[in-house]
Amino acid sequence: MSRYTATTEADLAAMLETIGVSSLDELFDRQIPERVRLRERLDLPEGRSEQDVYAHLRDLAARNTSAEDELTFLGAGMYDHYVPAVVDMLMSRSEFLTPYTPYQPEISQGGLQVMFEYQTAISELTGLAVSNASVYEGPSAVAAAGYLAKLTNGKGRFVASAGLHPHSLETLRTYAHGYDVEVVEVPLRDGVTDADAWAAAIDDDTSAVFFAQPNFLGAVEDAEALAAAAKDSPAVVVAQVDPITLGVLKPPGECGVDVAVGEGQSLGQRLDFGGPSFGFFAATEAYLRRMPGRIAGETTDVDGRRGFVLTLQTREQHIRREKATSNICTAQALNALGGVVYLSWLGKEGLAELGELLVQRTHYARETLAALDGVEKLHEQPVVREFALRLGVRDVDAVVRRCQEQGVNPGLALTEPHPSGLLVALTEQRTKADIDRLAEVLGAAVAAERAGAPQEVAA
Amino acid sequence: MTLANANRLHADPGVEREPLHHDVPAASSAESPLQRERATTIFEQGAPGRRAFTCPEMDVPVVDDLLPERFRRAQPARLPEVSEPELVRHYVRLSKRNYDLDSGFYPLGSCTMKHNPRLHEKVAALAGHARLHPLQRPEHAQGALELMHDLEHALGEVAGLPHVSLQPSAGSHGELLGVLLTRAYHESRGERRVKVLTPDTAHGTNPATVTMAGFEVVRVATNAQGGVDVDDLRAKADDQVACLMLTNPNTLGIFDANIEEIAKIVHGVGGTLYYDGANLNAVMGISRPGDMGFDIVHYNLHKTFTQPHGGGGPGSGPIAVSDRLAPFLPKPIVVKGEDGGFSFDHDRPDSVGRLRGFQGNYGCFVRAYAYICSLGAEGLKDASQTAVLNANYLLAKLRELDTEGRIPLAFGELCMHEFVLSGAPMKKELGIRTLDLAKRLLDHGYHPPTVYFPLLVDEALLMEPTETETKETLDAFAESMAAILAEAAEDPTVAQNAPYTTPVRRLDEAGAAKRPVIRQPL
Numbered sequence: 009m010s011r012y013t014a015t016t017e018a019d020l021a022a023m024l025e026t027i028g029v030s031s032l033d034e035l036f037d038r039q040i041p042e043r044v045r046l047r048e049r050l051d052l053p054e055g056r057s058e059q060d061v062y063a064h065l066r067d068l069a070a071r072n073t074s075a076e077d078e079l080t081f082l083g084a085g086m087y088d089h090y091v092p093a094v095v096d097m098l099m100s101r102s103e104f105l106t107p108y109t110p111y112q113p114e115i116s117q118g119g120l121q122v123m124f125e126y127q128t129a130i131s132e133l134t135g136l137a138v139s140n141a142s143v144y145e146g147p148s149a150v151a152a153a154g155y156l157a158k159l160t161n162g163k164g165r166f167v168a169s170a171g172l173h174p175h176s177l178e179t180l181r182t183y184a185h186g187y188d189v190e191v192v193e194v195p196l197r198d199g200v201t202d203a204d205a206w207a208a209a210i211d212d213d214t215s216a217v218f219f220a221q222p223n224f225l226g227a228v229e230d231a232e233a234l235a236a237a238a239k240d241s242p243a244v245v246v247a248q249v250d251p252i253t254l255g256v257l258k259p260p261g262e263c264g265v266d267v268a269v270g271e272g273q274s275l276g277q278r279l280d281f282g283g284p285s286f287g288f289f290a291a292t293e294a295y296l297r298r299m300p301g302r303i304a305g306e307t308t309d310v311d312g313r314r315g316f317v318l319t320l321q322t323r324e325q326h327i328r329r330e331k332a333t334s335n336i337c338t339a340q341a342l343n344a345l346g347g348v349v350y351l352s353w354l355g356k357e358g359l360a361e362l363g364e365l366l367v368q369r370t371h372y373a374r375e376t377l378a379a380l381d382g383v384e385k386l387h388e389q390p391v392v393r394e395f396a397l398r399l400g401v402r403d404v405d406a407v408v409r410r411c412q413e414q415g416v417n418p419g420l421a422l423t424e425p426h427p428s429g430l431l432v433a434l435t436e437q438r439t440k441a442d443i444d445r446l447a448e449v450l451g452a453a454v455a456a457e458r459a460g461a462p463q464e465v466a467a
Numbered sequence: 468m469t470l471a472n473a474n475r476l477h478a479d480p481g482v483e484r485e486p487l488h489h490d491v492p493a494a495s496s497a498e499s500p501l502q503r504e505r506a507t508t509i510f511e512q513g514a515p516g517r518r519a520f521t522c523p524e525m526d527v528p529v530v531d532d533l534l535p536e537r538f539r540r541a542q543p544a545r546l547p548e549v550s551e552p553e554l555v556r557h558y559v560r561l562s563k564r565n566y567d568l569d570s571g572f573y574p575l576g577s578c579t580m581k582h583n584p585r586l587h588e589k590v591a592a593l594a595g596h597a598r599l600h601p602l603q604r605p606e607h608a609q610g611a612l613e614l615m616h617d618l619e620h621a622l623g624e625v626a627g628l629p630h631v632s633l634q635p636s637a638g639s640h641g642e643l644l645g646v647l648l649t650r651a652y653h654e655s656r657g658e659r660r661v662k663v664l665t666p667d668t669a670h671g672t673n674p675a676t677v678t679m680a681g682f683e684v685v686r687v688a689t690n691a692q693g694g695v696d697v698d699d700l701r702a703k704a705d706d707q708v709a710c711l712m713l714t715n716p717n718t719l720g721i722f723d724a725n726i727e728e729i730a731k732i733v734h735g736v737g738g739t740l741y742y743d744g745a746n747l748n749a750v751m752g753i754s755r756p757g758d759m760g761f762d763i764v765h766y767n768l769h770k771t772f773t774q775p776h777g778g779g780g781p782g783s784g785p786i787a788v789s790d791r792l793a794p795f796l797p798k799p800i801v802v803k804g805e806d807g808g809f810s811f812d813h814d815r816p817d818s819v820g821r822l823r824g825f826q827g828n829y830g831c832f833v834r835a836y837a838y839i840c841s842l843g844a845e846g847l848k849d850a851s852q853t854a855v856l857n858a859n860y861l862l863a864k865l866r867e868l869d870t871e872g873r874i875p876l877a878f879g880e881l882c883m884h885e886f887v888l889s890g891a892p893m894k895k896e897l898g899i900r901t902l903d904l905a906k907r908l909l910d911h912g913y914h915p916p917t918v919y920f921p922l923l924v925d926e927a928l929l930m931e932p933t934e935t936e937t938k939e940t941l942d943a944f945a946e947s948m949a950a951i952l953a954e955a956a957e958d959p960t961v962a963q964n965a966p967y968t969t970p971v972r973r974l975d976e977a978g979a980a981k982r983p984v985i986r987q988p989l
Binding site: 009010011012013014015019020022023024026027028029032035036038039040041043044045046049050051052053054055056058061062064065066067068069070071072073074075076077080082084085086088092094096097098100101102103104105106107108109110111112113114115116117118119121122123124125127128129131132133137138139141142144145146147148155173175176178179181182183185186187188228230231232254255256257258259262271278279280281282283284286296302303304305306307308309310311313314315316317319320321322324325326327328329330331332334335336337338339340341342343345348349351352353354355356357358359360361362364365367368369371372390392408409412417420436439440441443 | 505506508509510516517518519520522523525526527528529530533534535537538539540541543544545546547548549551554555558559561562563564565566567568569570573575578580581582583584586588589590591592593594595596597598599600601602603604607608609610611613614621624625627636637638639640642643646647650670671672674675676677678679680681684721722724726727750751752753754755758759767769775776777778779780781782783797798819820821822823824825826827828829830831833836837839840841842843844845846847848849850852853855856857859860862863864867881883905906909914915917920934935936937938964966969970971972973974975976978979980983984985986987989
């Protein structure tokens with residue numbers, strides 16, 4: 009058994025004597041009623057040595073097919089981007105890894121300044137004046153934006169594009185049921201939010217409108233038009249944005265968006281089977297005092313030195329309790345550090361270059377795959393890093409399985425309302441040669457599936 | 468150790484500094500390099516055109532006008548332009564302006580700042596975990612699903628409640644889920660209850676969560692022993708009460724001896740009992756919330772189960788529930804098939820839905836699972852026993868050093884894993900506040916305890932030493948506390964103006980809030 013305690017028998021005896029009890033049990037006997045004491049041992053295995061635990065966790069890892077083990081084009085919210093060594097190195101430094109939330113600013117200047125720099129980077133990326141220091145992740149950030157809207161205007165309905173990630177829609181519904189707001193979904197037409205249905209759904213009781221940029225099918229939405237449609241309503245305009253696309257796409261702040269939120273995983277974070285990464289939350293100045301979560305601000309110390317503190321805390325749960333703008337407390341500070349390090353590593357030119365590379369490779373992949381027999385585009389809209397195909401087969405899942413047998417993960421098999429759809433994502437780690445390999449494997453898999461070939465001999 | 472800590476925040480490696488003497492105010496005359504330099508941000512460094520990143524080769528034919536001009540970004544985001552060495556040096560220098568758990572004692576009450584084993588970082592970084600896509604097909608993620616399944620079992624066993632969801636991202640997220648489950652439960656019975664009871668000792672997240680979930684907060688008073696005032700509870704418990712949210716031991720470090728009676732009252736009016744697991748580190752293998760009558764428990768994997776706190780996250784806040792709440796748990800859940808294989812069950816018609824994307828913070832699950840594997844049943848119990856031992860020892864040691872007149876224990880005689888002192892007599896007799904004591908502790912090389920919480924204790928100091936500290940550390944800390952009180956008896960201005968040895972001194976927080984500067988002007 010491994011233990012991380014340090015009490016020797018001599019320590020124990022001395023400590024009990026100082027406390028004035030005769031045994032460890034007495035400490036508990038005097039405080040916990042006998043009827044709620046657990047007298048059996050927990051039904052858990054014996055503890056193990058460090059090397060045994062390592063071997064066990066390594067064996068579990070080996071039973072997963074990671075992005076290291078196959079050529080993957082899977083995305084749909086999280087992406088296999090390269091994580092630079094500096095991100096891993098800085099995120100694993102004790103000084104960033106092991107402190108608590110910076111409640112004592114005099115000894116937390118490093119973490120507070122990182123938050124300030126992160127906020128600056130997110131503001132700059134989104135074109136919005138204010139950013140908080142991170143929220144949990146993407147879909148719950150969408151729901152948090154909904155709560156901000158509800159607190160701001162008290163209206164009773166959300167209008168949400170069906171182009172939002174399904175997890176965002178589900179999360180928004182779960183939260184909105186709590187704060188008693190109805191969610192109305194606007195369908196897609198030709199791969200993007202149906203503009204007429206969108207405009208028709210927005211009225212005086214609309215608390216917020218939500219769309220994704222690019223949307224779940226990879227299509228670039230006309231963000232300005234969607235935002236403009238809500239202009240004469242009380243609605244807060246919320247966009248869920250993939251931040252890596254902001255090297256090439258017009259920032260939400262220039263499109264009339266009030267609140268931009270999203271999943272930060274594409275900014276130098278591991279896949280980690282879904283987390284932890286970070287969520288970002290940026291808004292126009294008007295919403296500063298309604299933001300959820302921590303915000304770092306600049307100030308000076310008594311000697312006039314520049315310093316940073318957590319600020320505007322009167323929004324927060326530990327001060328405002330039931331009147332707080334959110335219940336969020338622990339968020340994703342370490343991952344946000346990774347995010348700002350990643351953005352600094354890419355730099356001003358790098359973000360744009362990377363975006364352009366994604367646009368070109370994605371276009372190449374889309375055209376190459378759509379030229380295959382039995383494969384066509386699901387929509388014709390512009391895309392940045394992800395696109396949807398329609399396969400001429402009944403069982404897209406089976407095609408994916410056939411491809412995986414060849415060591416290629418072609419993407420996500422979509423379900424209703426796109427039952428024959430396949431969502432394919434690119435990152436800078438997928439080269440032209442990789443795309444060509446995907447085309448070869450996918451073409452063969454579709455052909456085999458259409459021919460009804462048994463799976464073992466696919467491709 | 469104390470002295471080393473005090474100096475580590477600002478000293479250059481290899482530079483000997485004068486030791487701190489407890490009876491002499493450390494003057495700010497000898498400024499360290501990190502104090503002398505004005506803090507500069509990454510945005511104030513570098514030069515146009517400088518970079519760290521090399522873009523992969525454009526290996527496909529370039530096509531113009533793929534994106535309509537009106538969708539395109541006109542001006543590049545003004546991100547930093549720095550080389551990799553500049554980038555590394557900047558953030559390493561910043562790191563040195565942080566105090567952290569790996570460098571010193573961190574008795575921050577209610578936060579369970581226990582050691583973060585490095586094995587956990589090593590296993591979490593394995594590609595099979597770290598580079599596993601969350602939408603990987605279940606047959607290609609059997610290791611991850613098994614880990615989640617077994618972690619669910621272990622957590623359920625610790626809490627004494629059988630049904631676990633790992634989805635919530637942090638404690639407050641778990642709380643929200645717990646209250647939403649309560650709401651779904653009552654709604655399924657055709658009831659729309661409106662009130663949630665919270666004691667006045669509760670964490671601020673409790674009432675904030677209650678509002679977000681569409682309920683009204685009703686406060687329950689605390690009795691003379693530091694527990695729930697049962698008469699007040701009885702008076703407020705009616706058929707409009709959906710839930711009572713409680714921690715046990717509570718934020719005073721007191722185990723509520725009336726817990727069975729409390730559960731009976733709440734269940735008697737049809738409400739559910741919610742356990743805020745922030746204080747679970749006191750009772751693993753010793754007493755179980757499920758056995759006390761709780762219906763819902765949330766865990767903080769970043770407290771009890773060693774996920775490093777990261778300076779404010781990531782965390783993970785799974786919850787466990789009793790049978791009657793199980794149908795409402797979020798989607799999806801991990802299930803084990805008859806063939807021993809694992810899969811996700813999305814078909815849960817009564818589920819409240821989803822709280823976030825994907826499956827939760829799996830990286831935190833890996834660490835918590837490794838911890839549970841390492842310690843096993845006996846080790847978890849040993850951890851809680853030692854946490855309670857250390858807290859009581861620190862309390863007794865402070866008494867032995869005659870500090871009780873100035874900073875007495877607010878409630879009770881013994882404590883569980885943490886305890887609350889009141890600085891009210893100290894303020895009255897010595898003229899220094901709890902805040903001053905906390906700031907002076909920084910000069911002694913410690914992270915101070917939680918201050919001014921819980922709210923019902925005047926000038927509160929909430930201390931939680933955790934099980935991973937040595938007796939020597941606790942002794943040295945107690946001596947520093949006593950020394951600060953003795954120093955203040957001589958000259959209160961020393962503590963009133965502390966700290967002196969940190970990268971910055973007291974900061975103008977009011978000014979920061981009044982004229983918020985929350986980004987670098989570019």
